[in-house]
Amino acid sequence: MSRSEFDSYRPPELAEGRRKRRRGDRDGRPGKGGGRGWQNRGADGGREMPMVEDVEFSSYYGRSIVKAPPWGHEISLYLFLGGLAGGSTLLGLGAQLTERPGLRSATRLTAITATGVGGAALVADLGRPERFLNMMRTVKVTSPMSLGTWILSGFGVGAGVTAAIEVDRLTGEKLLPLGPLRRPLHAMETLAAVESAVFATPLAAYTAVLLGATAVPTWNAAGRNGLPYVFVSSASMAAGGAAMALAPVRETGPARLLALAGAAGDLVAMQGMRKRMHPVEVEPMDEGEPGEKLHRSEKLLIAGAVGAAAVEVGARFLSRKLRESKSTKTRTILRAVSAVSGVALAAASAYTRFGMLEAGIESTKDPRHVVEPQRARLAERRARGIVDDSITTGR
Amino acid sequence: MTTSTFGHDAIADGHWDHSAHGRKGFFTDTSICIGCKACEVACKEWNRNPQDGTYELLGSSYDNTGSLGANTWRHVAFIEQDSERIEKARESGRKLVSLGMPSIRPRTDETAAAQPVSTLPSSPEMNIDLLAPGALQPSDPEDFAGLDTAPPDTADFRWLMSSDVCKHCTHAGCLDVCPTGALFRTEFDTVVVQNDVCNGCGTCVAGCPFGVIERRDDGTINTPTDRGRSATEMDVPDKGTANKCTLCYDRLVEGQTPACAQTCPTTSIKFGDHEDMVAQAHERVAELHAKGLTEARLYGANPNDGVGGIGSVFLILDEPEVYGLPPDPRVATKDLPHMYATAGMAALGMVVAAGLAFFGSHRS
Numbered sequence: 064m065s066r067s068e069f070d071s072y073r074p075p076e077l078a079e080g081r082r083k084r085r086r087g088d089r090d091g092r093p094g095k096g097g098g099r100g101w102q103n104r105g106a107d108g109g110r111e112m113p114m115v116e117d118v119e120f121s122s123y124y125g126r127s128i129v130k131a132p133p134w135g136h137e138i139s140l141y142l143f144l145g146g147l148a149g150g151s152t153l154l155g156l157g158a159q160l161t162e163r164p165g166l167r168s169a170t171r172l173t174a175i176t177a178t179g180v181g182g183a184a185l186v187a188d189l190g191r192p193e194r195f196l197n198m199m200r201t202v203k204v205t206s207p208m209s210l211g212t213w214i215l216s217g218f219g220v221g222a223g224v225t226a227a228i229e230v231d232r233l234t235g236e237k238l239l240p241l242g243p244l245r246r247p248l249h250a251m252e253t254l255a256a257v258e259s260a261v262f263a264t265p266l267a268a269y270t271a272v273l274l275g276a277t278a279v280p281t282w283n284a285a286g287r288n289g290l291p292y293v294f295v296s297s298a299s300m301a302a303g304g305a306a307m308a309l310a311p312v313r314e315t316g317p318a319r320l321l322a323l324a325g326a327a328g329d330l331v332a333m334q335g336m337r338k339r340m341h342p343v344e345v346e347p348m349d350e351g352e353p354g355e356k357l358h359r360s361e362k363l364l365i366a367g368a369v370g371a372a373a374v375e376v377g378a379r380f381l382s383r384k385l386r387e388s389k390s391t392k393t394r395t396i397l398r399a400v401s402a403v404s405g406v407a408l409a410a411a412s413a414y415t416r417f418g419m420l421e422a423g424i425e426s427t428k429d430p431r432h433v434v435e436p437q438r439a440r441l442a443e444r445r446a447r448g449i450v451d452d453s454i455t456t457g458r
Numbered sequence: 459m460t461t462s463t464f465g466h467d468a469i470a471d472g473h474w475d476h477s478a479h480g481r482k483g484f485f486t487d488t489s490i491c492i493g494c495k496a497c498e499v500a501c502k503e504w505n506r507n508p509q510d511g512t513y514e515l516l517g518s519s520y521d522n523t524g525s526l527g528a529n530t531w532r533h534v535a536f537i538e539q540d541s542e543r544i545e546k547a548r549e550s551g552r553k554l555v556s557l558g559m560p561s562i563r564p565r566t567d568e569t570a571a572a573q574p575v576s577t578l579p580s581s582p583e584m585n586i587d588l589l590a591p592g593a594l595q596p597s598d599p600e601d602f603a604g605l606d607t608a609p610p611d612t613a614d615f616r617w618l619m620s621s622d623v624c625k626h627c628t629h630a631g632c633l634d635v636c637p638t639g640a641l642f643r644t645e646f647d648t649v650v651v652q653n654d655v656c657n658g659c660g661t662c663v664a665g666c667p668f669g670v671i672e673r674r675d676d677g678t679i680n681t682p683t684d685r686g687r688s689a690t691e692m693d694v695p696d697k698g699t700a701n702k703c704t705l706c707y708d709r710l711v712e713g714q715t716p717a718c719a720q721t722c723p724t725t726s727i728k729f730g731d732h733e734d735m736v737a738q739a740h741e742r743v744a745e746l747h748a749k750g751l752t753e754a755r756l757y758g759a760n761p762n763d764g765v766g767g768i769g770s771v772f773l774i775l776d777e778p779e780v781y782g783l784p785p786d787p788r789v790a791t792k793d794l795p796h797m798y799a800t801a802g803m804a805a806l807g808m809v810v811a812a813g814l815a816f817f818g819s820h821r822s
Contacts, residue, residue, distance in 0.1 A: 080789065089519075106484075122550065123518075123537070123781055123782030124518040127669060128495050128668070128669050129667065129784070130669040132660040132663040133673045134664075140591040150808070151811070153638070154812065156811075157815070157816040160816075189658050189697055190657065190660065190675065190697075190698030190700075191658045191698045191699060194655075195657060197655055197656075198638055200638055200655070201637075201638065201639040203636070203639070204635060204794075205634040205791050206636060206637045208635060209638075211637075230661045264808045264809055268805040269801060272797045272798060275545050275683070276793065276794050277635070277664035277665055277790050278631060278666055278667035278668075278790050286797050287797065291797070292803075292804045299808055303815075317812075317815040324814070325811070328811070331771055342724040375762075387760055409586045433783075433784055437784055437785045437786035440786055441785060441786040451760070452645070453760065453763060454552075454758055454760060454764065454765070454768075454787060455554060455756070455757050455785065456760050457551065457747075457756075
């Protein structure tokens with residue numbers, strides 16, 4: 064077939080596997096017909112031989128166009144913990160105002176732990192962790208990361224004070240060496256609780272904007288189509304779930320309701336968001352590991368919500384019986400169901416955050432996720448008669 | 459058109475009115491790029507950027523650099539195309555030109571058929587049609603002014619080469635989202651990272667719609683002689699911080715030309731005042747169109763686009779995605795007001811939900 068004496072030096076042609084990989088075809092998409100000709104073209108030495116196959120170029124060798132940020136599991140963890148901390152603080156303030164001491168101390172300790180671990184995770188993910196304080200050089204509204212740092216710091220002050228008060232109470236106001244500062248510290252409780260509650264919801268919501276204000280296709284599309292709703296719902300669910308697991312059943316009524324509201328909000332907002340996004344932008348949320356995580360999140364969410372609803376119904380109908388009866392059996396069952404479903408709800412929230420972060424990173428890998436939605440919106444604008452805003456111009 | 463577009467609001471938005479210098483930029487004319495990669499080398503040498511990778515062959519024509527990144531601030535793309543692809547590029551270019559604008563002279567068949575170049579060592583059926591007769595053989599070798607710089611127009615194969623670089627956007631996503639202020643806009647209206655300030659949070663990496671800026675994480679290399687041994691630690695400057703093209707800020711301050719533009723042997727990379735660059739780009743694309751090369755188009759010369767126009771204008775010969783460029787980039791911070799509003803609504807909803815949870819809860 065070949066006529067060149069140098070052909071023997073050529074490496075053997077690889078079979079189908081390599082062709083497929085090179086072309087970056089995905090299953091189910093129509094491949095390009097023909098295309099075998101390129102292998103022999105120029106084999107007689109009459110003209111230049113192409114070194115790569117004739118590819119239907121819609122991309123540059125299938126390489127990514129947009130780069131994924133160097134964000135690992137630390138950031139996913141922070142997304143979860145930030146939401147957990149914010150929601151817990153709201154529950155803590157409510158518990159203080161409605162005199163639910165068990166719920167109050169559980170949520171406040173959850174909040175400070177989540178803030179501490181989350182903050183540490185953020186610092187650990189920096190390229191130069193020792194320069195963490197450079198975040199505080201400036202306040203930039205165009206940078207959700209900058210605003211977020213200030214929100215987290217503002218939140219941390221109140222959360223720290225209320226947590227210190229809680230610890231002091233739990234240790235019988237003896238262990239902490241506060242001396243004369245004990246009185247002023249305890250006097251600040253309401254102020255600190257309100258202060259951290261003011262920053263609580265921004266803390267739960269800003270991370271959605273942080274992901275949204277990027278060029279990463281799935282995040283950007285999600286951010287434009289209601290990711291903040293998903294994230295605050297997820298945060299409510301996480302905080303409610305954690306409180307259900309940590310505080311006594313008779314005090315966690317509000318936590319259950321918040322968790323149920325969060326679960327419902329998560330489902331609705333997620334569905335709405337998926338519907339409004341371009342199908343190619345949703346794809347990474349359905350496929351591979353991120354897809355599995357989001358799917359698992361949904362299952363845990365439903366299971367946890369059913370459990371939480373059962374506990375709520377049980378607590379309402381059996382409240383009198385629980386108070387009067389000496390038997391602890393029903394109480395123990397309720398407590399156990401509460402703890403298990405609480406953990407399930409918190410885990411559902413964590414899976415949502417890990418899934419969304421990883422889906423975005425996945426969406427940068429195939430240029431299709433960048434090119435197709437962009438082509439679609441360009442064509443859509445052109446169809447509307449807007450032809451003056453393309454980056455590519457004919458003259 | 460070229461001058462009037464620069465009165466556009468994008469300039470005011472960027473607060474450039476009081477700039478000490480004019481805006482500087484590149485015009486990369488890929489139609490005369492020969493793929494020598496001198497720009498890549500000059501850039502690496504001047505900026506002392508570490509090497510990427512391990513001398514791997516990437517199987518993508520002559521491009522073994524891969525892409526722009528923390529250590530690669532100029533990247534030459536190589537694309538091999540057949541006649542089908544060339545025709546498609548021509549067709550898409552033609553459509554672009556006719557978008558609500560006066561049409562240009564279409565390529566006539568007479569011109570195409572009339573030039574079987576007998577002097578080339580090839581048979582007529584190769585059907586090379588040089589639009590500019592004599593382009594390959596200037597009668598007087600000294601007279602390069604008369605030399606036609608139109609790319610030789612072969613019908614069945616072409617090689618696209620393009621030197622990509624940071625776009626230095628009017629509305630720069632990386633600059634907007636940087637939380638430390640490490641990224642700043644210079645007096646030349648370029649976007650530069652201060653590596654002694656950057657803490658490597660990586661937000662800018664996600665913020666760039668062109669995938670240019672990157673965090674310099676990998677500081678080890680294997681030279682060919684080291685292969686098989688453990689990676690050699692290299693003296694990597696600014697490790698863990700974001701890195702990208704500075705448009706040779708250090709050279710501009712001294713009134714010099716950026717290294718890549720200075721070294722480019724074909725003047726494919728041109729450097730100068732941004733307005734001049736855009737004007738040249740418009741002229742050049744019109745010139746190529748007049749020769750029938752409808753596939754020629756400009757990338758980034760429109761201040762109305764999603765990033766407000768870019769500082770490094772390109773002339774390309776096919777769709778942008780063929781070169782690995784996004785077809786409709788949009789600075790993500792444009793969505794911020796809407797996203798903040800949504801987040802505000804969501805946060806409010808959470809407060810209400812928490813309040814209702816306490817009101818609706820049964821006291822026991």
